[in-house]
Structure formats: C-alpha cells, structure tokens
Amino acid sequence: MIFVVLPAYNEAEVITPLIEQIRAVARRRFLEPVKVIVVDDGSADDTAARVRALEDEHTLLVQHPHNRGLGEAIKTGLLRALELANPDDIIVTMDADNTHTPGLLPRMISTLEGGNDVVIASRYQPGARVVGLSPWREFLSAGMRWLFQILLPIRGVRDYSCGYRAYRVEILRRAFERWGEDFISQSGFSCMVDILLKLDRLNAIMTEVPLVLHYENKIGKSKMKVAKTIRETLRLAWRERLYRLRHRKSA
Ligand SMILES: Nc1nc2c(ncn2[C@@H]2O[C@H](COP(=O)(O)OP(=O)(O)O)[C@@H](O)[C@H]2O)c(=O)[nH]1
Numbered sequence: 001m002i003f004v005v006l007p008a009y010n011e012a013e014v015i016t017p018l019i020e021q022i023r024a025v026a027r028r029r030f031l032e033p034v035k036v037i038v039v040d041d042g043s044a045d046d047t048a049a050r051v052r053a054l055e056d057e058h059t060l061l062v063q064h065p066h067n068r069g070l071g072e073a074i075k076t077g078l079l080r081a082l083e084l085a086n087p088d089d090i091i092v093t094m095d096a097d098n099t100h101t102p103g104l105l106p107r108m109i110s111t112l113e114g115g116n117d118v119v120i121a122s123r124y125q126p127g128a129r130v131v132g133l134s135p136w137r138e139f140l141s142a143g144m145r146w147l148f149q150i151l152l153p154i155r156g157v158r159d160y161s162c163g164y165r166a167y168r169v170e171i172l173r174r175a176f177e178r179w180g181e182d183f184i185s186q187s188g189f190s191c192m193v194d195i196l197l198k199l200d201r202l203n204a205i206m207t208e209v210p211l212v213l214h215y216e217n218k219i220g221k222s223k224m225k226v227a228k229t230i231r232e233t234l235r236l237a238w239r240e241r242l243y244r245l246r247h248r249k250s251a
C-alpha cells in the first residue's frame with residue numbers, strides 16, 4: 001500500500017482536484033492501492049467538508065480542532081499512516097496546495113524501491129524547474145540549501161525543505177521508536193529539515209529526483225511565515241552542529 005499524507009490548512013479551493021489527480025495516477029500507474037490521508041489542521045474554510053465528500057476506503061480525513069502548524073500535521077498524518085501500514089509499505093508527504101505534481105509519484109516510488117529509505121522531490125537536480133515562485137522565496141530556499149550543504153551535509157540531499165518526499169515505513173518506525181513524538185520537534189515549516197537531520201542520524205539512505213514545482217498553480221498566499229521559519233531553521237542547524245561535533249561526525 002502507498003499512503004499519501006496531505007497536511008492541509010485552508011486548501012478548500014484545490015483539495016478536491018488534487019485528490020482526484022492522485023486517484024487518477026493511482027489508477028493508471030499503480031498495481032497496489034493508494035490511500036490518501038488528509039490532515040485538516042483547523043482550517044477556517046471548507047477543506048474538511050470537501051474531503052469528507054470524497055471519503056471512502058481509500059481517502060481518510062483526520063482533523064485537528066485548532067491550527068497546530070505544519071510539523072504537527074505531518075506528525076499526525078505519519079502516525080496515522082504507520083498505524084495502518086505494513087512494514088514494506090511506502091509513505092509519501094506532499095503539499096496540499098496543488099503545486100506538487102502527483103505525476104511524479106511513480107518515479108519517486110520506483111526510486112525508493114531501488115534501495116533507498118527516503119526520496120526527495122528536489123528543485124536542485126538536473127531537469128528540475130521552478131515555475132512561478134518569487135525571486136525572494138527562491139533566494140531563501142537556495143540559501144537554505146547552501147547553508148545545510150556546507151554546515152550539515154547529508155549524502156544524497158540538496159533540497160532540505162521541500163515537503164514532497166517518499167519514505168520507507170521501516171525508517172519512520174525506527175525514528176518514532178527512537179525519539180517518540182520528538183522525532184518531529186518543530187511545529188512549523190522547519191519540521192522538514194528536522195525530519196531529514198534525524199533520519200540522517202539513523203543512517204538512512206537518501207536520494208532525490210528532479211521536481212517541476214508548479215507554483216503558478218498556487219491560489220492565494222504562501223502560508224510560510226518567513227521570519228519564524230528562518231529563526232527556527234537556524235536554531236535547528238545550531239543544535240545539529242553541536243550534535244555532530246559531540247558525536248565526532250565530520251561535516
Ligand atoms: N497542517 C498545516 N498545514 C499547513 C499549515 N500551514 C501550511 N500548511 C500546509 O503546508 C503545505 C505547505 O504550505 P504552503 O503554503 O504550500 O507553503 P509553500 O509551498 O512553502 O509556499 C500546504 O499543504 C499547506 O496547506 C499549518 O499551519 N498547518
């Protein structure tokens with residue numbers, strides 16, 4: 001089984017077509033069933049109602065009564081998927097804002113099955129494109145990439161912050177066993193970096209496939225709080241540098 005976890009906050013306008021596209025890819029390209037788990041993080045709009053209208057054995061809605069942030073929503077979604085998953089299943093996370101193309105799922109899954117523990121849809125691999133993102137946001141992501149590649153390199157990783165990823169169930173289980181809920185200790189957008197740094201401590205094998213990011217499809221503004229994300233990410237980088245120094249892992 002393939003689980004697709006969608007953290008969603010006020011995505012009523014795009015959540016229905018996104019789920020339908022995922023179903024279409026699943027029908028055309030996968031022999032095994034795909035289960036979509038939407039975590040509605042206290043949306044003020046109709047996100048939950050739209051998902052409920054589609055609910056069936058392959059589409060599940062989980063709700064937070066109040067908004068708790070991207071990290072908490074990803075945690076809820078991953079834990080729910082792990083409750084339902086077999087050891088050889090796969091869990092994918094992706095943005096629910098219709099900028100991550102479900103058509104990339106088959107390539108991500110086959111790359112994972114080729115012996116990797118984590119596959120990242122990356123803006124920094126040959127063949128990747130970013131359409132419609134503001135230069136400021138591109139600059140921030142690129143800055144993040146270089147900061148981490150220099151200070152906290154992880155073999156196989158260039159895109160530390162993209163939310164479109166596939167994970168082996170086994171590696172996520174090990175992470176939750178080791179850290180419990182602290183596996184994802186960041187409630188905001190820096191959770192994406194947090195997850196990778198922790199999985200690297202478990203020696204997870206990670207690789208990337210090129211992403212065409214369709215940011216022009218985005219309706220409304222990004223929900224990322226830039227200053228908060230930068231602050232939290234730098235704090236995280238510092239924590240991990242200390243950890244690596246203590247454990248003599250050379251950077
Ligand atoms: N659960 C949850 N999801 C959020 C929150 N803020 C944003 N998201 C979701 O996280 C994903 C990334 O947010 P998005 O606005 O696309 O950020 P961007 O793509 O980096 O500009 C989307 O699926 C959002 O619906 C939040 O507070 N809680």
Ligand SMILES: [Mg+2]
Pocket residue numbers: 095096097099
């Ligand atoms: Mg997005």
